[in-house]
Amino acid sequence: MSDVFDPLSFFDPVSIEGESTEKTEASLDKQTLNETVLMSVEKEEKEKEKKEEGDLQAVVADPDVFEEIPATVLDLPLPYAPFHILLSTLKLLQPAKTTNFSRDTDNLVCLDDIGLQPENIKQISNYLSLPETTILTFTALPVTASTDLTAYLTRIIAHPLSHLSEEERDVIYDLASYIMSANSAPALRGNSTRYIKLDNSNEKIALYEPALTEDKVGNITWGASLVLSNAIVSNSSITSSWLDYNESSPILELGAGTGLVSIILANQNTKHHIISTDLPEIIDNLAQNIKLNNIECNFLSSEEKFTISQKTDEITVTYLDWTNPSEFLERSYSTETKFEILIFSDPVYSHQHPFWVRDTVKALLSTKKGSKVVFMVGRRERFEDVRDSLWNLISGLGLILSEADTIDSFDDYDR
Template structure:
């Protein structure tokens, strides 16, 4: 049977054999001609210097490995294969950074200990992979723990997704029908994760993402369950990152402004995983502590359990309440917490069906205090142009004014997206 590994042999030994063979032939041919031999020796010295320089370049090139450097499913020990699968785990995402698909350069500067901790690799697993590369299938590009830990994760970024998928399926063929033991189960579990991570955000498994905002000390960590049953609030959307950064910057700029300090009640609508509300609360706490402020982050019942968990994980549960506020039935929320108005309302990406503009404007009308401000960020999705127009018309019809509007570009899981920010308040000239 054809095995692609037949085409591949550890390169160092072959080269050494070729060089020795060439030197022997040269010496035999020119042993009666000292000039040629001396020139050859000098050339060799020059070549030696050149070779040293080239070695340095090659070292760079040498760090590039490919799929054929991975231990083949047929021969590798289960421990070595499991270690490879764990090394191919995606790095944690920061601010929609695409390290999920592309190799994150920071891995290069991390120590073996840190990489193993992040990827949950035990020292036993790592040594079984090292034994593979030093004793069983010698490979100079992967013969130290550091080379293994920094080079194998890079395979995710070499545009070799299809080849990696072939590698995963070859392992799956081997381990799918095996006896049920711990290591076998682990391999199958990691394999399913690696395969699904390649299937786009909507088919990906659950994940935790970090958000690292300017002017904010706290790094926000958000858990996102895998997206099922159209629960869009289980993913963090690009609008919320843009809005969070703008709000944090505003709080920073206005920190000595009395008006900013007078905010007492804050409400987030359709909070999803909670980035906007959590960022706002973290910045507020950083500037003023958490006294005399009431804050609610709200969404539909299916979303609130995870939202609450994210509030807790970011140590905000002593002053941020996560609860249900359904735009089609706000009465339950009002019964539980009163109908007192809010100084600040935060909303990111709430318009993606024909009913949403009306529901969202109703919520702003119901909950925004007379001198309050609503901060709204929406993506400029081509498909929802009519809904955006409807939103603008409804705001105007209800006596709401857009005091500030600006567009920007930002990231989401699918790449760059254009966004529109609106600062909305009541038209106070009408009430005077």
């Protein structure tokens, strides 16, 4: 029987610590095999204990760190799977949180953040007969297999899901559609929270961004605000010429959007009171983001007149329409004094904007010596003529360029 096929001949010899003789494929004895199996079982038991202790609360989405083979789209449950299996799987496939303008570089997924518990991972694991660590690599599929994942989601959406209730079907269809749209373009993410991490800082700022609509582009965070924020915290030459920690004049930000620059300024412990403004349809979310980052917010949404606060640990949020800046001055009792520091971050993306900005600066900027207007403008090719128009119009006001720099950066919107 020497010609009988021995399956062990396909495996390399196992080296056991303490043995000096290397075994060949054909001579692997039962004792060595038993020791190897015991070692493997013991290792699996230890890993199981760790998982049960809650190690799955924060897991690594990068499949390269797992000993198991990472999941592929073919491993995902078929449409006829139970509701709880489909729902938990889709939650794992949701877009990862965004830090600055890319996927979070730490690749960590907190199950609580996506509405899952370790028990949900175990259920998928048992249903698919795959290791739990392999199930966790589902989170990497939107990047590693985006095309195949789109096909999978399409199959889910096209399936009648007749084994589910009508309410359950709606939940699965909605979540699958959302994931497919969000993976196609960042602008289609829908309601989401972006996390901002500035240079040389471990602290993250959370900015809630409602679903993007054409008339509310102020509800998303633009790259210029991140560049300006980094310049502020690093006290670069761009900011050191106007951000005086010993001065107490208020700083007025126009077109504050999601509030990043205002939040950063408020966190700098200066003596400046920050006034954060935007259009009426934007300021509700602006105020929400200020509160989200544990900063006191004085929210003024009505047409009532108000006095500008001197509190440095509070941000005043109110509306300011660039087509009627004098109305803001009248409400804030600032008609006579105006403002010594104005800030615009990414203010122009239509041919009307340079004229509105020019008129707003003329109406709001104080004529006191040393008054400054700060611009951080994105250099997008499609708006070169708009940007040139802005500089020409601002120069026509008699302002003198005191500091300028060009910084390479990007955001995740094609504008």
